[in-house]
Amino acid sequence: MKKYVVTCDYNLENLVIEEIKQKISEATEIKQFENFSHRVSFCVPNFDEQKNKSVLQKILKLRSIHSLIELKGSFYLENPTLENIKAKVMEIELPELKIATSFRVTAERYGTHNFTSMEMAKHIGHTVILRYQTPVSLTDYEHNLRIDILGSFVFVGYQITDDILSHRQGKYNKIERVFHHRAATKHSLAYHLLTLAKLKEGESLLDCTCGGGTIVLEAANIFGNKIKILAGDMHQKAIEGTKKNLKINNFDFVELQELNARHLDETIQNYVLENGKIDKIVCNLPFGVQSAKQVNMRGLYDQFLTSAEKIISKNGKIVVLTMRQGVFREVVFMIKKFKITKEYVTEAGGLYLHIFVLEKL
Ligand SMILES: C[S@@+](CC[C@H](N)C(=O)[O-])C[C@H]1O[C@@H](n2cnc3c(N)ncnc32)[C@H](O)[C@@H]1O
Structure with missing residues (x-):
């Protein structure tokens, strides 16, 4: 059996588990890793070389994960000092390092310890050199030995991904x-929002606050032209930016226009839609934190939802990401046009963000 640990967005581990269940039929024991946030673990059988490779490729195509680690060992330590960690790591079999041309160590630390993650990486690197005489290369390495300490829990494995997969800049x-x-x-958050919208072939999707277009780019990458994708923003700079991002990816089937999310019923007529309605609205609403002008979020959310209700199809859904969860929830309850069917809390860039899934009443 091979055991993998994937890192992911805070508090969305169950959604990651769902994606693994759905896409990696070989995976078993899929669960939050030792109950730590940001991490999910699973096992896959050790097949022949070719099958191992194809399973690995499927794993690397997962859209909700940030990085992938093949786990080699884990342990709890009552007294997690560098010396104690080193002694336990020495007990873990790492035969790949014996024959490797070079390696590096990447370390992450969470909790209170009397050493830094750099010191831990150096210490473990030194242990490997003494044990196998394998040279270190920080840039041109064959194996990236990953060691994480989370409080008194330590795990060791090979980090398979160099790129952060959620940046979508690597091979997959x-x-x-x-x-x-x-x-x-x-x-990765755009992927979760789209998954929660449960888009079906032939349906229409609108991101009415598209910014640089992440949500529609992710949707176009997943669905191609099997769904009708519409994007808009009220700022010309965002429209121009999204246009360039769509063009360079040849996503010319995505429709883009300047619009105001406060008056969706007025702008939506410009799109050619079969039933004149939108099936799914998925967007990351402005938070009013980074913009220089203080915008009245209550008014914006109220007008957005009131106008969205007029254009959304009967069984449609609205999935939004917002940092202003209190105001958003109050507006939903005040206007009485939608029910909240799901709510998740996650984090990005140190901000707590809420995902709401709404259905028409
Ligand atoms: C959080 S950003 C969206 C980021 C985007 N999802 C991305 O990945 O680039 C919010 C966007 O809402 C736009 N916006 C603010 N008020 C709007 C309104 N009334 N109508 C349409 N867009 C609006 C802003 O111009 C900004 O681009």
Whole structure:
């Protein structure tokens, strides 16, 4: 059996578990890793070389994960000093390092310890050199030995991914970018929002506060033109940026226009839609934190939802990401046009964000 640990967005581990269940039929024992946030673990059988490779490729195509580690060992320590960690790591079999041309160590630390993650990386690197005489290369390494300490829990494995997969800049699920919006949504979060919208072939999707277009880029990358994708923003800079991002990826089937999310019923007529309605609205609403002008969020959310209700199809859904969860929830209850069917809390860039899934009453 091979055991993997994936890192992911805070508090969305169950959604990651769902994606693994759905896409990696070989995976078993899929669960939050030792009850730690940001981490999910699972096992896959050790097949022949070719099958191992194809399973690994499927894992690397997962859209909700940030990095992938093949686990080699884990332990709890009553007194987690560098010496005690080193002694336990010495007991873990790492035969790949014996024959490797070079390696490096990457360490992460969470909790209160009397050493830094750099010191831990150096210490463990030294242990490996003494044990196998394998040279270190920080840039051109064959194996990246990953060691994490979370309180008194330590795990060791090989980090398989160099790129952060959620940036979509590596080999898998690659999306080109010319323009970056300063409040851009993480691609892994965009994926979760789209999954929660439960889009079906032939349906229409609108992101009415598209910024640099992360959500529609992710949707176009997943669905191609099997769904109708519409994007808009009230700022010309965002429209121009999204246009460039769509063009460089050849997503010319995505429709883009300047619009105001406060008056969706007025702008939506400009889109050619079969039933004149939108099936799913998925967006990352402005928070009013980074913009220089103080916008009245209550008014914006009220007008957005009131106008959205007029254009959304009967069984439609609205999935939003917002930091202003209190105001958003109050507005939903005040206007009485939608019910909240799901709510998740997550984090990005040190901000706590809420995901709301709404259905028409
Ligand atoms: C949080 S950002 C969206 C980021 C985007 N998802 C991305 O990844 O780049 C919010 C966007 O809402 C836009 N916006 C603010 N008020 C709006 C309104 N009334 N109508 C349409 N767009 C609006 C802003 O211009 C900004 O681009």
